[in-house]
Amino acid sequence: MIISSIDEFLAYYEKIRGRTHRVIRAIPPQQIEWTYKEGKFTMGDIIRHLATIERHMYAESAQFQPSRYSGCGVDLADGYDNILNFFDRLHEESMTIFSKLTPEDLQKKCTTPGGTSITLWKWLRAMVEHEIHHRGQLYMYLGMLGVETPPLYGLTAEQVEERSVKADQ
Numbered sequence: 704m705i706i707s708s709i710d711e712f713l714a715y716y717e718k719i720r721g722r723t724h725r726v727i728r729a730i731p732p733q734q735i736e737w738t739y740k741e742g743k744f745t746m747g748d749i750i751r752h753l754a755t756i757e758r759h760m761y762a763e764s765a766q767f768q769p770s771r772y773s774g775c776g777v778d779l780a781d782g783y784d785n786i787l788n789f790f791d792r793l794h795e796e797s798m799t800i801f802s803k804l805t806p807e808d809l810q811k812k813c814t815t816p817g818g819t820s821i822t823l824w825k826w827l828r829a830m831v832e833h834e835i836h837h838r839g840q841l842y843m844y845l846g847m848l849g850v851e852t853p854p855l856y857g858l859t860a861e862q863v864e865e866r867s868v869k870a871d872q
Contacts, residue, residue, distance in 0.1 A: 706824035732783035751775035
């Protein structure tokens with residue numbers, strides 16, 4: 704995917720975010736700080752991480768500024784509703800920043816926290832991949848808890864198989 708129009712990218716990214724939001728809403732509120740192993744991200748940490756990395760790393764890079772990411776601890780937002788509000792608020796801030804990008808900005812180089820110079824549109828594409836990675840973690844965590852999750856695109860794998868023509872093997 705080449706990003707040459709910020710409006711087209713933002714429309715696409717909102718669809719990605721919508722699918723992430725559906726998974727987040729499947730988290731039982733009493734399980735928001737659950738993790739499978741001590742020292743690993745909780746589900747709340749993952750949500751706070753997505754919010755803060757988007758706003759304080761990717762959106763700062765989009766303004767050609769250094770990362771301001773400082774973690775994803777419970778001190779940022781505690782409790783299910785507060786975490787979701789935090790997630791949404793930082794996303795709105797990021798989208799406002801991204802919406803101001805020009806086609807020329809998208810072609811400029813920004814610097815990642817690792818010191819790599821990268822074309823901004825490629826860095827924004829990496830942001831989407833990053834969110835999808837962490838959304839997959841949430842699916843896995845919920846599966847470990849036995850929580851039913853929403854299908855990604857409308858049908859589960861089992862429903863697709865059920866509705867498909869059997870292939871000759």
